[in-house]
Amino acid sequence: MNIExxxxxxxxxxxxxxxxxxxxxxxEMEAHAKGYAAYIDACKTEREAVAWTVExxxxxxxxxxxxxxxxxxxxxxxxxxxGKALMAAVIGTESMNEGTRICSAHIDSPRIDVKPNPLxxxxxxxxxxxxxxxxxxxxxxxxxxxxxxxxxxxxxxxxVTVTVGEDEYDPILMxxxxxxxxxxxxxxxxxxxxxxxxxxNVLLGSEPLExxxxxxxxxxxxxxxxxxxxxxxxxxxxAELSIVPAMKCREVGLDRSMLGAYxxxxxxxxxxxxxxxxxxxxxxxxxxxxxxxxxxxxSVGVSGMQSFAFETFMHDLCDATKASLYRCFEQSFCxxxxxxxxxxxxxxxxxxxxxNSMVNMGAAIFKYTGSKGKGGCSDASAEAMAYxxxxxxxxxxxxxxxxxxxxxxxxxxxxxxxxxxxxIVTVDAGVPVLSMHxxxxxxxxxxxxxxxxxxxAVYED
Numbered sequence: 341m342n343i344e345x346x347x348x349x350x351x352x353x354x355x356x357x358x359x360x361x362x363x364x365x366x367x368e369m370e371a372h373a374k375g376y377a378a379y380i381d382a383c384k385t386e387r388e389a390v391a392w393t394v395e396x397x398x399x400x401x402x403x404x405x406x407x408x409x410x411x412x413x414x415x416x417x418x419x420x421x422x423g424k425a426l427m428a429a430v431i432g433t434e435s436m437n438e439g440t441r442i443c444s445a446h447i448d449s450p451r452i453d454v455k456p457n458p459l460x461x462x463x464x465x466x467x468x469x470x471x472x473x474x475x476x477x478x479x480x481x482x483x484x485x486x487x488x489x490x491x492x493x494x495x496x497x498x499x500v501t502v503t504v505g506e507d508e509y510d511p512i513l514m515x516x517x518x519x520x521x522x523x524x525x526x527x528x529x530x531x532x533x534x535x536x537x538x539x540x541n542v543l544l545g546s547e548p549l550e551x552x553x554x555x556x557x558x559x560x561x562x563x564x565x566x567x568x569x570x571x572x573x574x575x576x577x578x579a580e581l582s583i584v585p586a587m588k589c590r591e592v593g594l595d596r597s598m599l600g601a602y603x604x605x606x607x608x609x610x611x612x613x614x615x616x617x618x619x620x621x622x623x624x625x626x627x628x629x630x631x632x633x634x635x636x637x638x639s640v641g642v643s644g645m646q647s648f649a650f651e652t653f654m655h656d657l658c659d660a661t662k663a664s665l666y667r668c669f670e671q672s673f674c675x676x677x678x679x680x681x682x683x684x685x686x687x688x689x690x691x692x693x694x695x696n697s698m699v700n701m702g703a704a705i706f707k708y709t710g711s712k713g714k715g716g717c718s719d720a721s722a723e724a725m726a727y728x729x730x731x732x733x734x735x736x737x738x739x740x741x742x743x744x745x746x747x748x749x750x751x752x753x754x755x756x757x758x759x760x761x762x763x764i765v766t767v768d769a770g771v772p773v774l775s776m777h778x779x780x781x782x783x784x785x786x787x788x789x790x791x792x793x794x795x796x797a798v799y800e801d
């Protein structure tokens with residue numbers, strides 16, 4: 341064996357995924373990207389993602405899981421957790437005592453939330469006070485087209501959906517920035533202190549109602565909201581309103597090989613695992629698709645991954661198929677599908693290039709995430725990594741190994757630790773992202789498509 345043959349045999353040699361794509365796969369990739377773009381435009385909050393997903397599931401014959409049901413192989417069920425998280429399953433031919441195949445993702449994204457008492461007037465303009473949600477660079481949200489999304493529970497007990505800024509004829513909202521001519525002091529600050537959380541006030545309007553008195557601009561804004569949505573100021577206390585980018589998903593690059601959109605983290609993985617689930621026939625192991633909320637703030641609350649809602653859903657599945665919940669957990673495998681950072685040559689100092697995921701290298705598989713000394717991660721075993729490697733290779737999925745930045749640089753977590761805490765073997769995997777947590781993030785179509793294929797391979801194993 342010569343040197344080149346020896347290198348080919350012994351070395352790992354990742355290649356750009358386009359060198360391995362067939363013509364059929366390219367066609368499928370473009371169709372998948374088109375479907376995903378429509379989804380990410382329609383689903384800018386977790387509530388919108390759940391509502392959209394329920395429509396898709398029911399169109400494919402899924403029905404809501406209720407306690408006491410009897411299920412057989414091929415049955416399709418789901419549960420809507422309070423409109424903010426969702427679980428779905430296709431029952432397999434094997435007993436659930438032999439375990440399930442789970443893909444989990446989260447459907448919340450970093451954003452700006454409206455405070456409970458938000459509306460005020462100052463200097464001839466009306467504003468909304470806000471509180472940012474998740475890890476954002478606050479300065480990126482200044483002077484950016486923004487939209488208002490959410491729900492308001494009105495005093496009469498009804499709930500109304502609010503959306504402003506998405507239709508092409510809608511007005512947009514904005515957070516203002518200081519002009520460079522007067523920014524001498526601002527430019528001396530660090531990026532973290534360039535703008536404070538209390539300065540992230542959303543400009544709502546400037547025209548007063550005709551008449552005498554104070555707060556006439558605020559009153560005008562409240563009148564407009566009341567006329568369209570039937571709400572009064574006290575209803576803000578019973579509202580979930582979020583400020584998100586008003587931009588649509590766009591193809592990026594002269595070759596159109598990438599997609600730019602708000603919320604790739606982590607709705608790209610949620611869409612991929614759903615798309616894979618909807619393609620299934622009757623799998624060998626029961627396939628479970630999980631979409632959680634609150635990951636960006638610690639997976640807390642009744643709709644987060646630490647909630648008992650997942651146990652309840654799985655208990656009802658096991659009860660309906662005469663299986664033991666904890667035996668099922670012990671034998672199950674979970675692909676924790678979350679995005680990761682793509683190596684960015686503009687910022688090479690943040691990453692170990694030999695171990696970081698790259699664009700167009702396919703789905704990124706992680707033994708661990710966490711921060712610094714692997715803090716907060718599940719750290720998958722060698723056996724777990726060998727299993728996912730075998731599954732993906734057998735299915736012809738293009739994949740790569742990833743790590744979230746240099747050891748001492750920072751890092752981040754996923755829902756993997758909470759799945760592993762349930763005695764479920766778990767491996768992290770996902771789509772590499774450029775400009776993560778920015779108002780517009782970037783992924784490649786190839787990585788998106790291969791991540792869907794990875795979810796499908798897990799479900800079908």
